[in-house]
Amino acid sequence: MTEIQDNNREFEDLNEILRVRRQKLAELQSKGKDPFTIVKYDVTSSSKEIKDNFEQMEGKVVSVAGRIMSKRGMGKASFCDLQDREDRIQLYVRIDAIGQEKYEEFKKFDIGDIVGAKGEVFRTHKGEISVKVEEITLLAKSLQPLPEKWHGLKDTDLRYRQRYVDLIVNPEVKKTFILRSRIISAVRKYLDQRGFLEVETPILSPIPGGANARPFITHHNTLDMDLYLRIAPELYLKRLIVGGLEKVYELGRVFRNEGMSIKHNPEFTIIEIYEAYKDYRDMMELTENLISSVALEVLGTTKIVYQGQEIDLTPPWNRMTMTEAVKKFAGVDFENIKTVEEARRAAQEKNLHVEKNLTRGEILSLMFEEFVEEHLVQPTFIYDYPIEVSPLAKRKPTDPDMTERFELFIFGREMGNAYSELNDPVDQKERFLKQVEKRAAGDEEANMMDEDFVNSLEYGMPPTGGLGIGIDRLVMLFTDNYSIRDVLLFPTMKPRD
């Protein structure tokens, strides 16, 4: 029995497409031409370089490599489209240029195969910049057929689970992730150029802090102890400010064990930035300068279009206190509301359900979320937050019930959060104790006491401005993607059976 027949038996329960490709591979292997034994290929040019510099490249011999995306055979000559990192280029393969034996081999190449090709750059009669192939080498056999060339891969389930296929066939997806990488790189560059130090703090931590969220719990075997995946790097970064690093940032993953939605993934990327001797107003300037500079660098403009709506990121951005915003959009003036009872009555008049134990500040915050957020389409800083919802922010010197905190809203979404950091260890300890009470009362998202963090503040932390920005949401904005899953290479998915 020949090897081919043997393989026929081995592959007989596969469908035709899979069977044929495996047979082609087996045939190559039996002839000592196994593509998978090739370890490298010398690439001299990318398709984009060739197209961008055609005037200089015309007539030159280049080597390109990539994936065959389509084939148009015409007997003794063929065209195929080769896709590499950023673009595609057409290959023109003629029997008289590569020889009959090689041409027979080439005819068996499939869409999806990885090949290397060498030849002269030229333009066809129809004007297509192409490579006139002198040598073509199969570098990897594709055993799976690619999705259809015209419609691509649309099934969101498959796109997220098999992102590699999505990236191959949907150019706009590839573009999004290239842009994501450039955005992150531009953010780093902006901060590095201004003397910030990028640091890394623990993801595995005994006490999750710096945000209100339910954490993931994991277990360390040797220490025989449960650890939490961080929900924010904040408390570690402020310890570094105490330690004298003065200007630090961390760009990394945080984990929150909460619901998933079009805007929420259990793990997401955040940047937190801390600068000693600055306050929240300085952080507003840093925020608008950082985001507009990154936009200018990666998109070439500060006027972007998101979901059909123009958004102008040119600084300075709108600034409004929370009280002003609630007055403007809800028509409720908290300047004249001094007690919880008044606040509750105002909420009732707006048909807003308020739970019994809420304070005046929490009702203000609730009204803001309910009636204001959605209106903040253009970049807007909302500042001066009630102390009850800001356990890590410094009180306003003029109003001890309010804190020097702001959040940034764009397209009705919270994009960033910042404050003049609370550096009074006694106040901080009291606020932790309040959070601990809330926790004891069943609020799983309330902070835990972090004694060591309080201890660090007791050594003295300079007045400090701190800022956090959701990187995924920024990428969504810049790439005009509506779902967070479209800016995450591998969004969290339930496994299939």
Added chain:
RNA sequence: GAGCCAUUAGCUCAGUAGGCAGAGCACUUGACUUUUAAUCAAGGUGUCCCGCGUUCGAGUCGCGGAUGGCUCACCA
């Protein structure tokens, strides 16, 4: 966590009233030395998401489940 919708060939999708499972792309064979959604001729695609039920008969109707999408809740 709740509601609504979707799941049919490798991919994108049709499938009428419950009566033999369809198209395009891809694939196979043949023709074709500047095509480009190449063209022309011929050919085969299958766990109709899974299970149970109703029925002479289920892709289609009912119940349960899986996965995904959207909306709401929680949050960034």
